[in-house]
Amino acid sequence: MTLLYFAWVRQKTGRGEEQLFLPADVKTVSDLIAFLAKRGGGFADAFADPRRIRVAINQEHTGFDTPLRDGDEVAFFPPVTGG
Amino acid sequence: MTLLYFAWVRQKTGRGEEQLFLPADVKTVSDLIAFLAKRGGGFADAFADPRRIRVAINQEHTGFDTPLRDGDEVAFFPPVTGG
């Protein structure tokens, strides 16, 4: 799957995009956040408080319970501040 | 006083403006409307139904009970339709 990071999530993780093989025990967005936080460093910092994070799958806003499929484009970002 | 007429009130009365000495028994806008209607012809037609008429005194919207003074500028017109 493709992971994308924006705004301070991008800055903390130190990357804007990466490719990831979906690990077997990662079923939902929540699982993926826990998996990424365990990387430590900037990832632990970025995902320390999931309430501050929003997620889109395949360019649509969604919630943390959404199941993931390999091939998904998953984007993590702070609440939006455009307009 | 100065009387002004706009839109169909102007068309029915056949004039846009006139000077008038305030008759002694004309105390309020209602009295003036009754006085003008008695002229007959286009004036009777214009003022036949006072509910269709609006009035401004000295360039401010007002009601039919307002007392008149000589020197006032009194304008009669239909409900406004700008914007």
Next chain:
Amino acid sequence: MITIRIQRKDFDIGAEVAALDAEDTGAVATFTGKVRKEGDLVALTLEHYPQMTEREIGRIVEDAKARWPLMGVTIIHRVGRLLPGDKIVLVAVAAKHRGAAFDACEFLMDYLKTRAPFWKEEERDGGTRWVEARHSDDKAAERWRDK
């Protein structure tokens, strides 16, 4: 800054908004009213009460300024003969935040429609006819009474 103009000629929305802008403005709401093309409508002629128009619009703007913190208001209303597609009126409101800009712009339009001394005469294939005031405009203006 308050600008009120009654004019025969057209206006440029972008230029009016640029003229209205202050540096601490964050939000500009505008409304443009146009002559709708409908059926056999040939033209609209707008008459007004020149001695009263700008004064009444000025009072409406003061009322809006008392209700919302506004940084600028521009109101332009055209008079004379206008064709389908022509612009009739512009209301532009600048404020720090969008809520005030939107609300004040809508309030100004509702009050212009029901208080500013303009009258429209329609010209159709069959002749001319004065436009009737609409009850829905009175209702729209009444919304603001108790706010």
Next chain:
Amino acid sequence: MITIRIQRKDFDIGAEVAALDAEDTGAVATFTGKVRKEGDLVALTLEHYPQMTEREIGRIVEDAKARWPLMGVTIIHRVGRLLPGDKIVLVAVAAKHRGAAFDACEFLMDYLKTRAPFWKEEERDGGTRWVEARHSDDKAAERWRDK
């Protein structure tokens, strides 16, 4: 007609409204959001999620079209580094009547603020900082839920 553009360059409100206009349009409401000059603010940099932005705005516009009879919508959102006084966003809505134009314009702004994937980073004398989402924007968007 629906126009959605994400661009670095500025826009001309008058030209956009002219392009939006259909002959049976009677009402055009616009909203322009700007970078406010405040304190030591030097610039705002707008980042977005390019693959998602136009799609999400498209969904917001479809939602508005399902709620009101609209004749045209134009949304332009700038990205990149903007200075105080610069325009950020334009929402322009054309409809037959002003109620739909005003409501849809405000709805589109409320939804853009809370759903379109843009993020603002402020540059001040002391450094840079990501702008926090405002609770008042969520509240503004929630108003439309049951309407």
